[in-house]
Amino acid sequence: MTLDPILLIGGAGIVGRQTAEFLRSTHPDAPLLIGGRNVEKAREAAASIGNAEGVKIDLAAADLGLGKRPVSAVAIYFTDTTTAALRFAQRQRVPYISISPALHEVGPEVAAYMHQPTAAPVVLGTEWLVGATTIPTLEFVRSFKRVDTIRLGAVLGEQDATGPAGFDDLERQTQTIPAVQARRDGIWIWRQGDDLKAELQTLDGTTLSAMALSPHDVVALATETSASNVEFNLAIRQDAGHSHGEPMSAEILIELHGIDVDDQPLHTRHAVVHPDGQMPLTGLGVALLIERLLGLDGKPATPAGLYFPYQLLEPEGYLARFKQSGGKIVALEPS
Template identity: 35%
Template structure:
């Protein structure tokens, strides 16, 4: 008889993304127990009660043991907030637990890389500071597979200006906005400035919006996976006033790819993934898909100790199928 699975500890699981991540993970894995670690225990209890098979736990990131009761056991530690102490990662390494870092930008991962290198065989460490919990990068790689080689990979996420997410999301966006974005241009890495920061992004309805390059991990993941000499990731913000009355904020992923197909012909393609849910919900779904794979609950055995990005453990085709099951709509070879 198989033993009962140990719970996943989700730090920040009562926030805007966290509560949705709990719901998405529950949908994917109905039997997986979840512990919601938070400072606001009343709010965490409410999320736990709504999810079922979940409990709340008051945590303190200022403590090496996170304030977790002695003897508590978990299957993974998922950190949805900016842990400046790194105590959550140290706790995971000490206990040999898979660790997911959700809120780190390109310019913030060095301390965790160094900490990993001190104990490289202690636990699997996954960076997930990617747009929409890795869903954007995996979708891009799904479409990129159709070409033999990639010259340019322009990726954008379009959101509405009233899609604020929660306080943690807003803080993440503010931190990112203070740093120059990283781009790959003509085979070289540059910290973008001037005209390189902005580009025009055409939304799924044909309207044009200003896109701004953003220092998320998508750009380095995509460049490493495709070897494309030109890669950028942008966020385009649309006015809520342009949305039909009564319609909730939706999210779009837009992929424009220049490359060479299997027949040796140059092609430029555009694909779109559109979902009627908001930024926080799609980010939560991407996280849930990644966590179930990390634990070996889908797509293969548990991931061994190592340092990972989502594209190194997930199959792009599987991710696309899960996004469609959640409600995403895919438009291929679109002309705009």
């Protein structure tokens, strides 16, 4: 199939490069536009990727500074406070993916979608590591007749690489928000004050202080499973590796409580880990979404709509690519 270039805004950053590399490995002929404010950096990234072009992006311009140049999809790796990238995608009637706006920040994107619901598929991609939490969780849920509680935790190494935009997003979402949304006893509440504090027991048994966070996984999984209690906490490990030397700097901890098919109490705990930190999983999620949205996976392209990543990514295929990338899932003793 003839494909217009896929526009990766912020594609010269760490996650953008990961996306480009995943796409290049599976679709070597897919043309890419590596967009950014620094055109020289974008061009350097494009040259290293191959079959790609670096372009300057101007979010103050309706055409993003691209003129009448067509694109096949738009992915953006930082919070676009102008919604210019989404409106550009809608005008071109091509898929749009964002991975940074937090729950309390998605109003402009949702409003833009509601204004033109038939223009293009829009993916609210701020699930933790873009599917690496929701998809495994929903697979574990299959062992339950009823899930009552979902406790999600993420552990990042202090040295886990990210770019300036990623640091800005994480700082904004963890240090400048006075309250974080969670579900308790079937009621949506706001965690505030001391309730923002938590602890996480990591894969190697270490207990870390954590802070409340509310990526889209919280509302998505609560809605999908009808669990009465859903929360998410984030911890930063000072040493990027584990105490026993393994270099896993990113972990996702998934703890479920409920009843099994025999109406007996069931409690499970798993860790989703990757030896290279958070960036490969984030880049993989975006790459797989682009494949699904455009029909590069051999299935019909995704119709216009408003989606979470887990609604588009087929679990078996996702988990196979997850393992190929070096990720693994570990069953843990319940804490």
